[in-house]
Amino acid sequence: MSALTIRDVPDDQIQTLKIRAAQVGKSLQAYFLDLIARETSKPTLAEMVERLNRETTASISTDEVLAAIDAARTGR
Incomplete structure (x- = not known):
């Protein structure tokens, strides 16, 4: 597993993330892993869009x- 470093995150955003992590009973690291x-x-x-194009393209x-x-009308 790799490590990830995020630089220059504003203090207010870090504080908000710490509060949100604490509210769900997680560490900041666990909270970020979930995110x-x-x-x-x-x-x-x-x-x-690619999936929809692939699944909705008809070859008929x-x-x-x-x-x-x-044929359906005739079979009524």
């Missing part, structure tokens, strides 16, 4: 769609 885990488990917008022609509609 990082949550952030990295969510797909980015670009990843979601208009004629095939119309034929399926006609």
Whole structure:
């Protein structure tokens, strides 16, 4: 596992993070690990768009769609 150093974090932000960590009963390190885990488990917008394009792209022609509609209407 790697170590991570963040420089030049304003004191007020550090204080806020310490308070939030304490409110959930965690050390600052554990709180940050949870934040990082949550952030990295969510797909980015670009990843979601790519996934949606991949999953919603149909390789079916208009004629095939119309034929399926006609077949469904005939079967009523």
